[in-house]
């Protein structure tokens with residue numbers, strides 16, 4: 001294993017060995033693949049994008065009392081110890097800190113083309129068939145209802161409400177998943193997102209039909 005990508009893969013697989021399924025190695029692999037797919041059509045630094053895709057969920061603030069600096073810190077320590085150029089390390093850390101949906105609800109402090117690519121790659125994994133599976137897995141982990149027609153959707157949630165919501169999982173479609181298509185940064189990801197968006201809408205139509213005992 002002489003190349004930095006391979007060594008990063010080994011580190012991530014080892015670190016995420018017991019991760020919950022929404023952020024396990026397979027999520028990382030899908031985001032890495034999405035990143036490479038987007039890079040076929042978008043101009044950005046390939047090494048920075050791939051390293052960030054691999055390290056972006058290395059330590060999730062959700063499972064560390066909301067500490068949003070832990071991910072960038074762990075990623076930075078790893079890359080520095082591997083002898084990666086400090087400019088690249090700093091860039092990867094800045095992207096990880098700024099790319100999550102929660103961060104984007106707050107004030108955006110950093111921007112780069114590489115952030116756009118990896119953020120899109122991560123967002124693509126939150127929609128479509130995979131996105132639906134991840135949402136219900138997360139909801140189950142949090143012991144949420146799948147749906148409750150009496151609990152309305154809250155539109156335009158701020159960062160704190162988004163973090164603290166206990167609403168049913170179906171609400172999450174309206175609070176996040178169906179908004180992602182229009183939040184894609186790159187034209188390439190917008191195009192890929194379109195089909196996945198339509199699939200979620202079809203899923204919801206079918207869900208409500210079955211809920212009411214129709215069909």
Ligand code: ADP
Nearest residue numbers: 022100101122126131134135136138139169172
């Ligand atoms: P990301 O890893 O994309 O930055 P999160 O950590 O917020 O996003 O969420 C991880 C996964 O869990 C995503 O697929 C997301 O849609 C899902 N998720 C997050 N919050 C909820 C929620 N309140 N209900 C259902 N699914 C959720």
Ligand code: NI
Nearest residue numbers: 031056057122
């Ligand atoms: Ni992710």
